[in-house]
Each structure stands twice: as structure tokens, then as C-alpha cells.
Amino acid sequence: xxxxxxxxxxxxxxxxxxxxxxxxxxxxxxxxxxxxxxxxxxxxxxxxxxxxxxxxxxxxxxxxxxxxxxxxxxxxxxxxxxxxxxxxxxxxxxxxxxxxxxxxxxxxxxxxxxxxxxxxxxxxxxxxxxxxxxxxxxxxxxxxxxxxxxxxxxxxxxxxxxxxxxxxxxxxxxxxxxxxxxxxxxxxxxxxxxxxxxxxxxxxxxxxxxxxxxxxxxxxxxxxxxxxxxxxxxxxxxxxxxxxxxxxxxxxxxxxxxxxxxxxxxxxxxxxxxxxxxxxxxxxxxxxxxxxxxxxxxxxxxxxxxxxxxxxxxxxxxxxxxxxxxxxxxxxxxxxxxxxxxxxxxxxxxxxxxxxxxxxxxxxxxxxxxxxxxxxxxxxxxxxxxxxxxxxxxxxxxxxxxxxxxxxxxxxxxxxxxxxxxxxxxxxxxxxxxxxxxxxxxxxxxxxxxxxxxxxxxxxxxxxxxx
Numbered sequence: 001x002x003x004x005x006x007x008x009x010x011x012x013x014x015x016x017x018x019x020x021x022x023x024x025x026x027x028x029x030x031x032x033x034x035x036x037x038x039x040x041x042x043x044x045x046x047x048x049x050x051x052x053x054x055x056x057x058x059x060x061x062x063x064x065x066x067x068x069x070x071x072x073x074x075x076x077x078x079x080x081x082x083x084x085x086x087x088x089x090x091x092x093x094x095x096x097x098x099x100x101x102x103x104x105x106x107x108x109x110x111x112x113x114x115x116x117x118x119x120x121x122x123x124x125x126x127x128x129x130x131x132x133x134x135x136x137x138x139x140x141x142x143x144x145x146x147x148x149x150x151x152x153x154x155x156x157x158x159x160x161x162x163x164x165x166x167x168x169x170x171x172x173x174x175x176x177x178x179x180x181x182x183x184x185x186x187x188x189x190x191x192x193x194x195x196x197x198x199x200x201x202x203x204x205x206x207x208x209x210x211x212x213x214x215x216x217x218x219x220x221x222x223x224x225x226x227x228x229x230x231x232x233x234x235x236x237x238x239x240x241x242x243x244x245x246x247x248x249x250x251x252x253x254x255x256x257x258x259x260x261x262x263x264x265x266x267x268x269x270x271x272x273x274x275x276x277x278x279x280x281x282x283x284x285x286x287x288x289x290x291x292x293x294x295x296x297x298x299x300x301x302x303x304x305x306x307x308x309x310x311x312x313x314x315x316x317x318x319x320x321x322x323x324x325x326x327x328x329x330x331x332x333x334x335x336x337x338x339x340x341x342x343x344x345x346x347x348x349x350x351x352x353x354x355x356x357x358x359x360x361x362x363x364x365x366x367x368x369x370x371x372x373x374x375x376x377x378x379x380x381x382x383x384x385x386x387x388x389x390x391x392x393x394x395x396x397x398x399x400x401x402x403x404x405x406x407x408x409x410x411x412x413x414x415x416x417x418x419x420x421x422x423x424x425x426x427x428x429x430x431x432x433x434x435x436x437x438x439x440x441x442x443x444x445x446x447x448x449x450x451x452x453x454x455x456x457x458x459x460x461x462x463x464x465x466x467x
Contacts, residue, residue, distance in 0.1 A: 029191035030056065030192045031192070032053040032055060033054075035053070041100060041104070044104055047105065050076045050077075052099065053075070057071055057185050059172050067172060069130045071185055072127065073189065074120060075102065076102050078114060078116055079113055080114045086117045086193050087452060088190070089101055089203070090207070092204030095331055098121045099120060099121065099122050099128060108201075119193065123182050124173040124185070125177045126335075130173045132167040132170045132171035132334065135166055136162075140155075143374075145366075160377055160378045161378045164333070177338055178383075179209055179212055179385050181384075182209055197221060197222035198220055198222055200213065200224045200225065201438075202225065202227065203227045204228040204230065204436070207229050215392050218392065218394045223452055224398045225398075227437060228408065228435055229409055229414040230409055231417050233388060241356045241360055242369070243357075243367035243410065244358070244360055244365070244366055244370075246367065247296070247300055247361060248362070249411075250299075250303040250306065253306075253433055254271075257308050265313055266315065278315060279365070282295050287318075287323040287324060293370070294327070295318060296365055297329060303434070304407055339387075341379070341381070344373060392425070394424050398421055398426070399425075399426055400426065401427075402414035404466075406435050409435065426457050428458050428463070431465050441464055
């Protein structure tokens with residue numbers, strides 16, 4: 001009986017470790033040893049205020065005394081003595097390098113560079129942190145997006161699974177790259193930095209990290225900014241459909257700009273008809289091996305800016321027969337597929353997802369969600385970090401910032417996450433376009449800076465006009 005009581009008590013302490021005032025579980029805090037960063041970024045000279053370090057953390061947080069690996073970390077020191085603390089940046093993607101963001105030094109305003117030590121890291125399987133080396137099996141064909149039949153579907157599953165078998169041995173964390181594991185890494189980083197509470201700014205996919213950190217460690221949150229908000233509560237069909245709708249909305253804005261702007265090379269033409277000509281060429285195989293999805297990917301890449309004039313030129317040229325330029329849409333497979341299950345059992349189910357996307361996006365058809373689903377077809381179940389509605393209870397509300405016309409993290413996602421957060425979140429709307437809004441205008445910059453520096457929460461319904 002005594003042993004059972006002790007076991008129950010220890011289990012309770014483990015659960016309570018994420019709560020305010022609870023005993024700390026896991027490894028003792030480390031001391032980060034800062035040194036000069038490797039000179040491995042072209043056109044980014046060494047900076048005496050930027051230093052790099054390695055943080056050793058468990059491969060599997062369920063086994064804190066098991067195998068470990070090193071997390072690559074970078075810090076840019078505050079420029080003035082009036083330092084508020086440390087601000088940790090959560091990179092997007094998944095697959096973006098936080099170390100490179102800190103070294104480039106262009107992610108935050110002058111005020112935040114003055115008042116905070118700026119810190120970020122390369123998440124699991126990214127760049128300098130146990131990156132996997134994934135060489136496709138040369139004997140297998142990679143099916144194009146979209147798939148065209150059951151044989152294509154089976155080939156995609158076989159291709160993916162063969163790729164993962166080749167990736168897995170090259171990274172110790174390939175099977176432990178989910179965001180919940182990165183949440184634990186983030187808290188270990190907070191402890192190593194000597195910060196009692198976390199000040200955090202997450203961008204795009206990094207907003208999922210901020211949401212789930214606040215959910216697990218509400219008492220350790222000082223302030224959390226979510227810029228370009230991911231919604232992790234969606235099933236696969238809703239995920240694909242809402243991403244397609246977001247891209248269609250941004251495309252509609254592009255068409256409106258062309259209609260009213262003489263600087264658009266398609267001005268005074270039927271832009272949708274010209275775009276349809278490009279898709280028709282792709283459907284006929286005239287751009288082979290590029291597909292209609294590659295045409296859509298051009299819009300996805302350029303509307304994120306947005307870079308409307310450049311998109312207009314490319315659309316004109318594609319309609320005239322020029323193949324679409326290659327658009328690189330990288331994703332850290334080990335992280336994404338562990339967070340978003342691709343529960344699509346066969347081609348019939350896949351085709352249903354495609355139809356859902358086209359129903360809400362008649363011009364652009366797909367959106368990035370379809371690529372994400374196809375990338376994860378065949379992933380072993382269960383997913384380590386399945387989607388769910390948030391349950392966040394922080395003292396300071398999380399600050400959400402989203403463009404009204406964002407082709408990647410659509411405004412509907414931000415609205416839904418704000419609903420889940422209730423009084424523990426505050427949504428600020430940028431009434432403009434593009435993916436990433438923090439330094440778009442003086443208004444968006446000021447809202448974030450006042451929140452992070454002074455903990456000033458903007459009034460409900462705050463909106464920043466488009467630039």
C-alpha cells in the first residue's frame with residue numbers, strides 16, 4: 001500500500017510540474033556556453049552581439065535520462081541597459097531556422113532589439129539541430145500533385161514510406177520531432193536562459209509552438225505573440241478546405257488590384273480567364289512534368305508577399321505558354337506529419353478532399369493543404385500530437401496578429417483560435433494582405449511592441465489599416 005501511495009504521489013507531481021509553483025520535473029537546468037557562431041551564412045558577417053550555443057535535451061522526453069541530442073541556439077544581446085528580459089522567437093515552416101533569423105537580425109523592431117535579448121533555435125530535424133538527410137529511393141517515382149488515381153495513391157504511399165525509412169537512421173529525433181516535444185525543448189531553453197517566465201513571438205507554424213507551450217505551462221507565460229495563426233483543431237478535410245479558401249481569397253484580392261491598377265500588366269484584361277488559360281495548359285500536359293498544382297504554387301508563393309506585379313507578369317507568360325517557375329515549398333516532414341494526421345485511406349477519399357478544396361477555390365483549386373496531406377500519406381499511426389481545441393488559461397492573454405487576406409494562415413484560422421482562447425486571447429486584425437504582419441505598418445509594430453515591452457493588451461476588436 002505504501003509503494004502504491006508513493007507511486008501515485010510521484011505521478012501527481014509529474015502532472016503538476018507544468019503548473020505555477022509546482023516542482024520541476026525532468027533534467028536540471030543547464031548553463032549555456034556562448035561562443036562565436038559558425039561563419040556559414042552568405043552575406044551575413046559575424047556580429048559581436050550574436051553568439052551561439054548548444055542545449056542538450058532528451059531525444060524522448062518520456063525518457064529524460066535516455067539518449068540526448070543538441071539543440072542549436074543563437075542569441076542577439078539587447079542594445080541598451082534598459083533590458084526587459086529575453087524574447088524567444090519560434091520559427092515557422094515547419095523547417096525554418098531560428099538561428100539564421102537571429103543572426104540576420106532583421107526580424108524585430110529597433111525597440112525590441114534595444115530592450116530584449118533575442119533568442120531562437122533550430123527545431124528538431126531542422127538545419128543545425130539533428131537534421132535528417134533524406135535521399136529519395138531512385139527506384140521509385142515521386143507522384144505529382146494532385147494524384148490522378150488509385151495507382152498514383154499507392155505509389156505516393158510507397159514513395160513516402162521508402163523516403164522515411166531512408167531519413168530515419170540519419171537523425172536521432174526523426175520519430176520525436178512533434179511540436180509537443182519541441183514545447184519541452186522550449187521550456188528547457190527558458191530554464192537554461194535563467195528566465196522565470198517566457199516571452200515568446202511565434203510566426204506561422206511557430207504559433208502552434210506558442211499555443212501549446214501556453215497550454216502546457218500557463219504559469220510560465222509572461223507574453224506570447226502569435227503572428228500568422230495556425231489552427232490545430234481542424235480535421236484533414238477542414239484543414240485542406242480552409243487553406244484553399246484562404247488562397248482563393250488572396251487571389252480575388254489580386255484580381256481586384258489588377259482591375260483597378262494600370263501598373264498591372266493584365267489591366268483591362270479578364271484576369272481570371274488568363275489564369276484559367278494557364279491551368280488549361282497544365283491540364284493538357286503542356287508544362288510537363290509541371291502540373292496545375294505547380295501553377296497554383298506560383299500564386300501561393302507570390303501572394304504571401306504580396307508581390308502582385310510579379311505575379312501578373314508570370315500569369316501572363318504562363319498563359320502564353322511559358323512553364324511555371326519552380327516554387328520551393330519545403331516542409332519538415334518529421335515535424336508536420338507528427339502534428340497533422342493524413343487520415344486519407346484511399347484515392348476515393350483523396351479525391352473527396354480535392355473536391356472539397358475546389359468547391360471553395362474555383363480559381364486556384366488547391367491551396368497548400370493538399371501538398372501537406374500528400375506529403376504525409378502513409379504516416380504510421382497514431383500521430384504523436386493529434387489536433388485538438390486549445391485549453392489555455394494564462395494570466396496575460398495571448399496576442400494574435402493576422403492579415404485579413406493571408407494566403408497561408410487564413411484569417412478564419414485566427415478567428416477560430418481566438419474563439420478557442422476566449423478571454424485568454426486577443427486578436428488584432430491587419431486589414432491588408434500577405435503572410436506575416438508584424439512590421440507591415442507602424443500600427444502592427446506598435447501593437448506587438450507595447451504588448452511585449454509593457455504587457456499592454458490591445459482593446460478588443462483592434463484593427464490596423466492596410467498600408
